[in-house]
Amino acid sequence: MSTYNLQDTISLLARTPAALDALLRELPETWVRGNEGENTWSPFEVVGHLIHGERTDWMPRAKIILQFGVSRTFESFDRWGHLRETQGKSVADLLDEFAQLRTENLSELRALNLKPEDLKLRGQHPALGVVTLSQLLATWAAHDLTHLHQISRVMAHQYRESVGPWRRYLGVLQCAGHSSSS
Amino acid sequence: MSTYNLQDTISLLARTPAALDALLRELPETWVRGNEGENTWSPFEVVGHLIHGERTDWMPRAKIILQFGVSRTFESFDRWGHLRETQGKSVADLLDEFAQLRTENLSELRALNLKPEDLKLRGQHPALGVVTLSQLLATWAAHDLTHLHQISRVMAHQYRESVGPWRRYLGVLQCAGHSSSS
Numbered sequence: 278m279s280t281y282n283l284q285d286t287i288s289l290l291a292r293t294p295a296a297l298d299a300l301l302r303e304l305p306e307t308w309v310r311g312n313e314g315e316n317t318w319s320p321f322e323v324v325g326h327l328i329h330g331e332r333t334d335w336m337p338r339a340k341i342i343l344q345f346g347v348s349r350t351f352e353s354f355d356r357w358g359h360l361r362e363t364q365g366k367s368v369a370d371l372l373d374e375f376a377q378l379r380t381e382n383l384s385e386l387r388a389l390n391l392k393p394e395d396l397k398l399r400g401q402h403p404a405l406g407v408v409t410l411s412q413l414l415a416t417w418a419a420h421d422l423t424h425l426h427q428i429s430r431v432m433a434h435q436y437r438e439s440v441g442p443w444r445r446y447l448g449v450l451q452c453a454g455h456s457s458s459s
Numbered sequence: 460m461s462t463y464n465l466q467d468t469i470s471l472l473a474r475t476p477a478a479l480d481a482l483l484r485e486l487p488e489t490w491v492r493g494n495e496g497e498n499t500w501s502p503f504e505v506v507g508h509l510i511h512g513e514r515t516d517w518m519p520r521a522k523i524i525l526q527f528g529v530s531r532t533f534e535s536f537d538r539w540g541h542l543r544e545t546q547g548k549s550v551a552d553l554l555d556e557f558a559q560l561r562t563e564n565l566s567e568l569r570a571l572n573l574k575p576e577d578l579k580l581r582g583q584h585p586a587l588g589v590v591t592l593s594q595l596l597a598t599w600a601a602h603d604l605t606h607l608h609q610i611s612r613v614m615a616h617q618y619r620e621s622v623g624p625w626r627r628y629l630g631v632l633q634c635a636g637h638s639s640s641s
Contacts, residue, residue, distance in 0.1 A: 281621050282487075282489065284487070285487045285489045285490065288485075288486055288487050288490070289486065289490060289614070292481055292482050292486065293482075295481035295482075296478050296479075296481040296482035297478075298481070299474060299477035299478040299480070299481045300474050300475075300477075300478040300607075303470075304470055304471065304474065305464075305466070305467045305470050307464065307467045308467065308470070308471060402624070405624040405625065406624065408623055408624060408625070409623065411621065412621065412622055412623035412624070412625060413625075415618045415621035415622045415623075415625075416618075416622045416623075416625040416629070418618060419615050419618045419621075419622050419625070419629050419631070419632070420629065422611045422612075422614050422615040422618075422631055423611075423615060423629045423630050423631035423632075425482075425607065425611040426608055426611040426612055426615070426630065426631040426634065427630065427631075429604045429605075429607040429608040429611065430604075430608055432471070432604050433601050433604040433605060433608070436597045436598075436600060436601045436604075439463050439593065439594065439597035439601075440594055440597045440598045440601050441590055441591065441593075441594035441597075441598075442584070442587040442588070442590060442594070443587065443590070443594060443595075443597075443598040443601070447598070447601050447602065447605045448605050448608065448609065449601070449604055449605035449608040449609075450601070450605075452608065452634060454630060
């Protein structure tokens, strides 16, 4: 963990909403609402999932670590919580909401003014056991990337047939995904 | 191919430079210059590769199809052509250059005013054999996505250790890549 740099993490976290906005806003439905089949997520649903994480996962867990350490186990994250977040909304609504929540959460994170020794503080994950604040914050950033990876794969899936013989050259079309939701 | 929609393709192609810009401009070197090990690409090099494609691959091949059909085989694409594109440049330079070339190429594509019958025109790929203009244009878009997929994976790789036990939950960290360059 010696190379862990909180500023690098914040730099990435601050950019994800704008990157998704540039990619998805006003993009045709083919791309935004297409998924990879039954029980898989479209980019629209992925943005809902990111919103749900902003509300219930990252900063709430960081605050539990800072206040309670390992004595209070994190709430389990609801991987289907995006269903409530997305109901009746457009992708533009979701992009706005994600950007706003992320900005608020990063303001709160910066205000904590975390020191290297704080990053070593420990919390209790309901399935993974003991984790550190540093690991939680690194995972917040890597989680953005796992879903950017997923969105690009789900979108490419829509052109699986259209690309014809080029299919074999496109790495993204060889990627079968690595879990039910990423 | 009946569902192929040229407007969907152009919509995506038009957004990729801004999405990469939002993600990568002024991002710390950890993210922009980190790769996955020897003979793998960093996000910086991927943007160079996309620039090289704008110059030598997509529109030049479309024009060969329109002018010569299958009678003139496409030039082979130089997958290491980005080495010339990136020399002495910053990531900001590359992002500017990619955006400008993409804008020019899409203007040229729109000016062709392609009709459904044009999309069926055929060309000769040096390795894949006969391909259609429709397949070429769909591949242009899917190629953007394969490299967005790659960039997100290469960036996540930089945090492989930092995320600690969360590693098993992050799909992108299970992705081994699917070719030497995507």
